[in-house]
Amino acid sequence: MNDQNILDKPSIHAEIERKSQEIGFTMPSDLHIGTLLKTLISSKPNANILELGTGIGLSLSWMVDGMDAESHLVTVDNDPKLIKIAKDYFGNDSRVEVICEDGAEWIKKYKGNQFDLVFADAWPGKYSHINEVLDLIKVGGFYVIDDMTAQSNWPEGHQEKVDGLVDYLERRKDFNLTKMNWSTGVIIAVKTEENNN
Template sequence: MNDRETLQIPVIVNQILSETLAAGFQMASEPLTGSLLRTLTASKPSGYFLEIGTGTGIGTAWLLDGMDNHSKLITVENDRLVAAIAQKHLGQDSRVSFCLEDAAILIKRLLEQQQRFDLIFADTWIGKYTHLEETLSLLKPGSFYVIDDMLPQANWMEGHESNVNLLIENLENRQDLILTGGNALVARAFLRQFSGSGNPSARLSRYSTLVLTKLNWASGIVIATKK
């Protein structure tokens, strides 16, 4: 089996890629990752999706390619120059909303609005290495949290591998509480209630766990869901 055969790369991805290379942007999603994202969004009819880190819109285009006409995508980027490439090629698609701002500000606002998503693709520092708790709180039960670039990359800063290892360890060992109709503040209040009286995570485990799959494939993928 050759996983790079018949990928059916969307035409618009190749168009965006040309401008991406010309702009010198080196952090775009690669085709295998894009193909996975397309499959996951296709599994959620009328889905509500969040992409943290639009970049030039290559990952965005793959997400959109799997979405049906009733699905919606919010994507956020703080770099005006690269975001302009994405909006040039994808801005006419009514299913996607572009946010040009700090992702941390958007995440805070989404939590305040008690919004929840069927899939979150965290493709930048925020949502992975910072603001992880807040980002996971935006997941619906049974939804997907997807991160990439977990295998060594040419553009990694020195020492970044330790950040990756700590992130994966955190995801593997956490217990998450799902409260229908609740929010992250309620969950934290629950934790405070049991602090100092045994192991709160043991009590939480009977409610839900974060189910994780690590893929030594593409750029290194981690997929997680709450059950």
């Protein structure tokens, strides 16, 4: 099996990659996490989806590709320049809501329905406000994070934060999780029951 042979890239993906290079965006999502997100979302018809950390929209392109016509996706980022680009690409899709706001503030204010899948690719929802985000996931819903394998550009002390996050997720009794040394280091957790603590 050759997992480098990725045949189903979203049609908009190459254009977003070109735009990334044009503006010097240096944190693009890995193709493998994109394929994983698309596959997981395809398993959830009529889904409610949350992405924390829109970036320039590369992961978003995969997620949108996996959605059916009745699904809805909210993506949140605090960078106005990147959000403008994402809105240029996805703003005409009525299923997608692109929000420019601090993720922590958005999480604190959110009062809507629980989510079938949360992809946390920003500090909020991953290294902060994790309890709140995990509470927003439906039973049977996915929590997905990447960038869990050591990277050369990590600041001093970041490995301890990653280790603490993994330990915390492993101790949660309301989620089953799989840790994968694949792509940039991925954890997929599935909610098994509501946390009543």
